[in-house]
Amino acid sequence: MYICSMINKEIQQLINKGEMLPLMEEFYTIQGEGFYTGKAAYFIRIGGCDVGCHWCDVKESWNAKLHPPTKTDLIVKNAAENANTVVVTGGEPLMWSLDYLTKMLQKNNLKTHIETSGAYPLSGFWNWICLSPKKTKLPLAPIYSEAHELKMIIYNKNDFKFAEEQASKVNENCELFLQPEWSNREKMTPLIVDYVMKNPKWKISLQTHKYLNIP
Numbered sequence: 001m002y003i004c005s006m007i008n009k010e011i012q013q014l015i016n017k018g019e020m021l022p023l024m025e026e027f028y029t030i031q032g033e034g035f036y037t038g039k040a041a042y043f044i045r046i047g048g049c050d051v052g053c054h055w056c057d058v059k060e061s062w063n064a065k066l067h068p069p070t071k072t073d074l075i076v077k078n079a080a081e082n083a084n085t086v087v088v089t090g091g092e093p094l095m096w097s098l099d100y101l102t103k104m105l106q107k108n109n110l111k112t113h114i115e116t117s118g119a120y121p122l123s124g125f126w127n128w129i130c131l132s133p134k135k136t137k138l139p140l141a142p143i144y145s146e147a148h149e150l151k152m153i154i155y156n157k158n159d160f161k162f163a164e165e166q167a168s169k170v171n172e173n174c175e176l177f178l179q180p181e182w183s184n185r186e187k188m189t190p191l192i193v194d195y196v197m198k199n200p201k202w203k204i205s206l207q208t209h210k211y212l213n214i215p
């Protein structure tokens, strides 16, 4: 029991430093969404999220305790052997300190991209930040000026208004995307098409990996 709690404490300290992370899965695939759609990328999915989107397509990620603490050096090694671009996602990856992970990825000449709700403090060194705000836990203020891409999920008609509110907060160079919520895509996709033609500052983003049947 005593040894166990000593090991747990050490693991917790490594997690606090970002030298270990609760890894859910890692896979090499093609970015299916947003600005970099079509680009090969190595995905690192870190467990843990309490934002609570009822339509979340990775609910298995939510409980961080189900995902084993993994040495960040090992994650970096696997990524560097495979790809030139890494997408860090989750879960909500900003629940964890990502400075060490991204420093090591960039040291290995990998481009670092993140998918985040922005609900936790921004850490890490990023070549691309995709911010996807959620009503249940809004982004913290500092990330709006840092985001390269705003990707709003459209589940119902009210979400267009929320999308515009969030777009008013990002920087003027930020790329703007509307993405249909997957289970409601047949209903919402035509409305998004119409909206984008009327409001051409927006682009449509589809979850193309789901159409391609790839991870």
Ligand SMILES: C[S@@+](CC[C@H](N)C(=O)[O-])C[C@H]1O[C@@H](n2cnc3c(N)ncnc32)[C@H](O)[C@@H]1O
Pocket: 049, 055, 056, 057, 058, 089, 090, 091, 092, 093, 115, 116, 117, 118, 131, 132, 151, 153, 179, 180, 181, 182, 183, 207
């Ligand atoms: C699973 S989340 C993980 C990263 C982070 N928690 C976030 O929400 O940005 C990755 C991306 O998938 C989007 N997403 C999640 N569930 C979706 C669904 N059912 N339909 C469309 N997009 C979805 C999120 O908005 C986010 O842009």
Ligand SMILES: Nc1nc2[nH]cc(C(=O)O)c2c(=O)[nH]1
Pocket: 029, 030, 031, 032, 033, 089, 090, 115, 209, 214, 215
């Ligand atoms: N191919 C592919 N592209 C993605 N873009 C964002 C994803 C995510 O879950 O964060 C994702 C994903 O899970 N698969």
Ligand code: SF4
Pocket: 049, 050, 051, 052, 053, 056, 057, 058, 059, 061, 090, 091, 092, 117, 134
């Ligand atoms: S913030 Fe991201 S991971 Fe968390 S519930 Fe929402 S979509 Fe899922």
Ligand SMILES: [Mg+2]
Pocket: 057, 058
């Ligand atoms: Mg996904």
